[in-house]
Amino acid sequence: MKKIALVVFVFVTTLAGAQVTQQNQQPQISVAGEGKIKVAPDQADITIGVENTGADAAEVKKKNDATVDAVIKYLKGIKLASEDYQTQRVNLNRNYDYNKKKYNYVASQTIVIHLKDLSKYDSMMMGLVDAGVNNIQGVEFRTSKLAQYESEARVKAVAQAKQKAGDYAGALGQKVGKAIVVTDNTQTFYPQPMMRAMKFEAADSTAPQETLAIGEITVTANVNISFELN
Structure with missing residues (x-):
């Protein structure tokens, strides 16, 4: 009988403790x-390639x-720093x-060139073609x-999260308190270009040739924040 009473007492005590904890929990x-x-x-990373085909493997590679x-x-002749270009792939296939x-x-x-001055793009590409480049695989814009x-x-991501929390809290008749948990959900990838409308001017034979539409890139941050509600 005493054992039964003890079990009941422990159960009631545990239940009471859980209720107190629940009552004391801060709304979030x-x-x-x-x-x-x-x-x-x-800036831009430009991927170029050189390719040759023939019947003899040694001659083709040579x-x-x-x-x-x-x-x-x-x-090297145009004074591009050695750390700004690197071989990416080398292949010999039958x-x-x-x-x-x-x-x-x-x-x-395949060679990747990191170009830090976009104004040199056109002249550099012409020089590369003259040097023997016969494959331009792509351009990735950078900042x-x-x-x-x-x-x-x-900073903008946090401001938006705080604004959202304020909207919900206001609708509930409450106020936003301090932040409890902040989680950075930003994906680590380089921003991709998003082309913007370009203004076309009348043709001018004296103007330098432009073959690169740089557009815009978007840098994004994502965050999750838990706030107290007062």
Whole structure:
């Protein structure tokens, strides 16, 4: 009988403790915020390639190596820092030509160039083509002030989250208190270009050629914040 009474006492005590904890728990609200900063890029990563095809593997590789050597010498010649260009892929493949019923070899090398001055893009690309580049695989725009814009985006994300919390709290007749938990949900990827409308001027034969529409890139930050409700 005493054991039964003890069990009942423990159960009642536990239940009472849970009720007190629940009553003392601070009301909370959790919201998400997003901040975006749109900026014009001032740098770019340009992926170029050299490719040669032939019947003899050694000759194809030798020809491709000679072209790559000319490309690297050109980059050195325009005073591009050695850390601003890097070989990405080197391939030598044997392919079968079903029409000619024979094998051929394809040698290729891909180089990524980090261009810190976009005004040099057109002249550099012409020089690279003259040096033997026969494959331009893409351009990825960047900004030299990424850390600054990421910081600004985070501030905007927090401000949006706080505004959301205020809207909900106001509708409930309550006020937003201090932040309890802050979670950064920003994905680590480089901002991609978003093209903006370009203004077309009348053709001017004396104006420098422009073949690069830089558009804008968007730096984004995402945050989740839990606030107390008062």
